[in-house]
Amino acid sequence: MVEKASQLPDSAESTTVVVIGAGPAGLTVATLLRRSGIDCVVLESRSRDHVAQRQRAGIVETRAVRMFDSWGLSDRVLGGVPYDGILEFRVDGRSRLVSDSDGSEGPAARLCPQQVLVQKLTGTYLEDVGDLRFEAADVSLHDLSGDRPTVRYRTADGTPRAITCDFVAGCDGDHGVSRTAVPEGELTAYAFDHGIGWLTVLADAPPPAHPLLAVSRQGFAAHFPRGPHSSRYYLQCPPDDDPGAWSEDRVWDALRTRLGDPGLVSGPITDREVFRLRSLVHEPMQYGRLFLVGDAAHIVSPMGGKGMNLALYDADVFARAVRAFGRGDDSALSAYSARCLRRVWNDQEFSHWLTRTLHDAGDAEPFLRNLARARLDRLFTSRAASEAFAEMMTGLDPTGDASQEVPGNLSGVGGD
Numbered sequence: 001m002v003e004k005a006s007q008l009p010d011s012a013e014s015t016t017v018v019v020i021g022a023g024p025a026g027l028t029v030a031t032l033l034r035r036s037g038i039d040c041v042v043l044e045s046r047s048r049d050h051v052a053q054r055q056r057a058g059i060v061e062t063r064a065v066r067m068f069d070s071w072g073l074s075d076r077v078l079g080g081v082p083y084d085g086i087l088e089f090r091v092d093g094r095s096r097l098v099s100d101s102d103g104s105e106g107p108a109a110r111l112c113p114q115q116v117l118v119q120k121l122t123g124t125y126l127e128d129v130g131d132l133r134f135e136a137a138d139v140s141l142h143d144l145s146g147d148r149p150t151v152r153y154r155t156a157d158g159t160p161r162a163i164t165c166d167f168v169a170g171c172d173g174d175h176g177v178s179r180t181a182v183p184e185g186e187l188t189a190y191a192f193d194h195g196i197g198w199l200t201v202l203a204d205a206p207p208p209a210h211p212l213l214a215v216s217r218q219g220f221a222a223h224f225p226r227g228p229h230s231s232r233y234y235l236q237c238p239p240d241d242d243p244g245a246w247s248e249d250r251v252w253d254a255l256r257t258r259l260g261d262p263g264l265v266s267g268p269i270t271d272r273e274v275f276r277l278r279s280l281v282h283e284p285m286q287y288g289r290l291f292l293v294g295d296a297a298h299i300v301s302p303m304g305g306k307g308m309n310l311a312l313y314d315a316d317v318f319a320r321a322v323r324a325f326g327r328g329d330d331s332a333l334s335a336y337s338a339r340c341l342r343r344v345w346n347d348q349e350f351s352h353w354l355t356r357t358l359h360d361a362g363d364a365e366p367f368l369r370n371l372a373r374a375r376l377d378r379l380f381t382s383r384a385a386s387e388a389f390a391e392m393m394t395g396l397d398p399t400g401d402a403s404q405e406v407p408g409n410l411s412g413v414g415g416d
């Protein structure tokens, strides 16, 4: 329900942008706004420790690395190590290496676990004297269709607070409050459920030489680096499977079989969960003065590693648009939703294609399996197909590349 700002405490603070959520999207928006000298306040419902430990994505794609580079931030916010751009596909135990580097000049993708990016963005934003408030409870959005929306919340000790602003950046993920503040009927949701589950396992076990995607009749499996001594594994399973039904022995046996690697070295499992492969897009990504950024607007099935990278794309487009607004040009804010959605659908299509190909090539009915295997064959043998694949993996396809625009004065906080 949209409440009225007239119920606000008299002591409402004021800023330019209230950012809701301190994940990759919110922290990137806030860091880029600070770099542009634009005031903002970040409200995060969880503690700093909790946010800093959340492990999900592992690769910052080339486009996103160059985006941070264009803001003069890549050394500060990107940890991890350069990625050699080689992906391994293993089909029935047979290895095929595919390059996802497009050979262009400039910095390339990095193996940078999501929690490392979040920790570094948090540190950078706070060093830039950014305002970041953890454990903000009961966040609610008001007057989004007016000129000065208000965001209300409670501090950790229960004190009610209110902040008025020019814009709200809804960066609070799929289960946040920002999207639910939009009146019913204003957004359209496009959802797709692959009917596939993945058991995902984090373990203190040696990473693979290259990110590894394995196809076999026993089902899909994958092995990704998450640090010098840690790995994330995926095993296809029924979407409602119980993670508790996967004992350590069962996990390692299934991985050795599906990866075609009887010698796979195991290690202590630190986390395991089952999730459904699903895709979701909300259109438009704007309502009044609220702009949805990252998972708050869209979920991409993890195949292809696009979710976090799309969040970084949205954040960049939004920050540049707010900066242009400050200079009297509101065209980029007006175009925000359409511009982001073009890329969102582009990446959804890639993720869908790769999800279908790698699952169908394993355990689908024979006709679909042969189609999927023909697609893989083309990827392994056709130069044009492998170049198109590399273009999508790097994110350097021409679908709305905001980083081509040169940021203005980046000499420091308080710049332009």
Ligand code: RFL
Pocket (backbone or CB within 6 Å): 020, 021, 022, 023, 024, 025, 026, 043, 044, 045, 046, 051, 056, 057, 058, 059, 114, 136, 139, 171, 172, 173, 174, 175, 176, 177, 200, 275, 293, 294, 295, 296, 302, 304, 305, 306, 307, 308, 309, 310, 311
């Ligand atoms: P996040 O990361 O969910 O952050 C949202 C933040 O908002 C806070 N929040 C609130 N704050 C204030 N008030 C409220 N009411 C709030 N409600 C929520 C939350 O505490 C949180 O701090 O969204 P963001 O920033 O848009 O970032 C999106 C990415 O996290 C997501 O797309 C990726 O993790 C997806 N993803 C992957 N993406 C990749 O690019 N490559 C990958 O390899 C990859 N692997 C994955 C993934 C997601 C996974 N999960 C979640 C199923 C692997 C897994 C297992």
